[in-house]
Amino acid sequence: MKKVFMKGCEAIAEAAVRAGARFYAGYPITPQNEIPEYMSRRMPQVGGVFLQGESEIASVTMVYGAGAGGTRAMTSSSSVGISLKSEGISYCAGARVPMVYVNMQRGGPGVGTIQAAQQDYFQATRASGNGGFKMIVLAPATVQEAVDMTYRAFDLAERDRNPVLILGDGVLGTIMEPVVLPEMKSDEEVAALKQKNRDWAIVGHSREEKRGFIDPGYWSTDMQEAHCVSLNEMYERWQREDVQVEELYLEDAELVFVAYGTSARIAKSALKLLRAEGHRVGMIRPLTVSPFPAASFDKIDYARCKCVLDIEMSIPAQMIYDVELALRERCAVETCLRSGGNLIERDDVVKKAHEILKGGVER
Amino acid sequence: MNAVYTRTKTLNGNLLGFCPGCMHGTVFKLIGEVLEELNIDGRTACILGIGCCGLAQEVVSYDLATAPHGRACAVASGLKRSNPDTVVFTYQGDGDLASIGLAETLHAANRGENITTIFINNGIYGMTGGQMAPTTLVGMKATTAPDGRDPGLHGYPLHMCEILNQLTAPVYLERVSCNNPANVRKTKNAIRKAFQNQLDGKGYSMVEVVTSCPTNWGLSPEKSLQFLEDNMLREFPLGVLRDR
Numbered sequence A: 001m002k003k004v005f006m007k008g009c010e011a012i013a014e015a016a017v018r019a020g021a022r023f024y025a026g027y028p029i030t031p032q033n034e035i036p037e038y039m040s041r042r043m044p045q046v047g048g049v050f051l052q053g054e055s056e057i058a059s060v061t062m063v064y065g066a067g068a069g070g071t072r073a074m075t076s077s078s079s080v081g082i083s084l085k086s087e088g089i090s091y092c093a094g095a096r097v098p099m100v101y102v103n104m105q106r107g108g109p110g111v112g113t114i115q116a117a118q119q120d121y122f123q124a125t126r127a128s129g130n131g132g133f134k135m136i137v138l139a140p141a142t143v144q145e146a147v148d149m150t151y152r153a154f155d156l157a158e159r160d161r162n163p164v165l166i167l168g169d170g171v172l173g174t175i176m177e178p179v180v181l182p183e184m185k186s187d188e189e190v191a192a193l194k195q196k197n198r199d200w201a202i203v204g205h206s207r208e209e210k211r212g213f214i215d216p217g218y219w220s221t222d223m224q225e226a227h228c229v230s231l232n233e234m235y236e237r238w239q240r241e242d243v244q245v246e247e248l249y250l251e252d253a254e255l256v257f258v259a260y261g262t263s264a265r266i267a268k269s270a271l272k273l274l275r276a277e278g279h280r281v282g283m284i285r286p287l288t289v290s291p292f293p294a295a296s297f298d299k300i301d302y303a304r305c306k307c308v309l310d311i312e313m314s315i316p317a318q319m320i321y322d323v324e325l326a327l328r329e330r331c332a333v334e335t336c337l338r339s340g341g342n343l344i345e346r347d348d349v350v351k352k353a354h355e356i357l358k359g360g361v362e363r
Numbered sequence B: 001m002n003a004v005y006t007r008t009k010t011l012n013g014n015l016l017g018f019c020p021g022c023m024h025g026t027v028f029k030l031i032g033e034v035l036e037e038l039n040i041d042g043r044t045a046c047i048l049g050i051g052c053c054g055l056a057q058e059v060v061s062y063d064l065a066t067a068p069h070g071r072a073c074a075v076a077s078g079l080k081r082s083n084p085d086t087v088v089f090t091y092q093g094d095g096d097l098a099s100i101g102l103a104e105t106l107h108a109a110n111r112g113e114n115i116t117t118i119f120i121n122n123g124i125y126g127m128t129g130g131q132m133a134p135t136t137l138v139g140m141k142a143t144t145a146p147d148g149r150d151p152g153l154h155g156y157p158l159h160m161c162e163i164l165n166q167l168t169a170p171v172y173l174e175r176v177s178c179n180n181p182a183n184v185r186k187t188k189n190a191i192r193k194a195f196q197n198q199l200d201g202k203g204y205s206m207v208e209v210v211t212s213c214p215t216n217w218g219l220s221p222e223k224s225l226q227f228l229e230d231n232m233l234r235e236f237p238l239g240v241l242r243d244r
């Protein structure tokens, strides 16, 4: 398979186009500007639409409109911009409009720093907008994974008629790596995908047909409750069917790392070093941070395992709540954290592991 | 017997929930008649703002989406650009279009989106119970301006047609009212033109309809009409601001 050398943001944008995305709207923010810039060149080549919105709010709302018309549509931003998009994301979740969006996370609340961080885990998995909705949140660690996940994200979004989030960070967005790009869907395939959505899309139906009706709310409390119940059934189904995770050496592990995205990449190189030293270290790497791979924690042998190490580029630790829920106090939890756009170093992880394995942590 | 007048088929017979004397119902009737006469109701999508217009959701026959408050023009931009054959119009109140959605309105108009906007200016937030709107007249009482709009505190009413008239891209801007049969007819003509422009691919059109809100103005329907004529139309003069 032919490999090309691409920047994370551009590879994601190309994967989206190949998956059939024909509408993109966004607003400039580092570290993801290469997505809108790439889309502004690429969309016209495939008969798609690129629009620079006047704000993140407008951009995500344009995507709501395009998605409501049955077109595969996407937006992207970084942290503070995602906060502004939360209104539109919540509308998509409420009105069952498929959409894919990318968050290249930066460091800290407010405008934060522009460097890579994982400070938006709560937002991504708990509260991407009002109303208690959930999303499938994909967390790629490499450009290849980002490409493959983006390609798949559009199918998931359309299957569920729900937003799907690609949760990256500044490293993933700006790193260049060799990737194999997925197959380009033909114009006919893209048209057929759109045609499939025609039943519910607001493209204009004759009076004899059932009309397209995109409604983010209800006048009746009972109807709203029924809607929430049916959404919840979907969320529970994801937990059974859509969890994706990488598990390493859980059978013999005395220490288990838990990390996603760029932190996981760093943690994995620490793990390799530690295993070479003879230490029994394992790892759980969520590829979907929502639904969270809680069942993986049942595969740990707690007769051997002393501790789980939660590794995140976030202070305070955020994923740790999912980890603790899944662990149910079966062993201790320690953290290895950086924040503000500072990367975790491999040696920080190794040092922490040595401390734990030396017996520094009580069971 | 010959039927000389029938209800537009785009109103499906469900009960309209608007208050007595409200003009939303009249405007939806006019829109429906125009869509039928132009034979486009089967390929039209309405993007509703948030406000009293939400009461029309279950009443009209054509495709419809509710936009986040104020963002109807952004929804319409996304929809129209990705479905150029669909006729797309937004229907928005003054709080929606001119306050929370001012940026979305202005930028859609400035991009010259090929959409139609029907803007209902009743000078007040109707749905939420009579709070001050960007179009509330100076001295006019609202639940959040109990002593009346005070320019020193709240500034002056926004004139959306005049503001959009500063832009290069819009093709058609007209302010109308539905306070008497002659003006209802003019409103219908304006709505027809605004849709025809879209069919002709000309770009952005907005029809501002100055209406009354008897419930939140605290006046009877009849007195509301008088208030509209004496005060609203003085602040918001009717007429064509642009027709290209």
Ligand SMILES: Cc1ncc(C[n+]2csc(CCOP(=O)(O)OP(=O)(O)O)c2C)c(N)n1
Pocket (backbone or CB within 6 Å): B049, B050, B051, B052, B053, B069, B092, B093, B094, B095, B096, B097, B120, B122, B124, B125, B126, B127, B128, B133
């Ligand atoms: C983001 C958001 N803010 C506030 C509201 C509450 N709200 C509902 S309708 C409305 C005002 C609508 O007023 P207007 O646009 O003038 O329309 P009218 O009801 O008068 O026809 C407001 C503020 C909301 N639904 N969403």
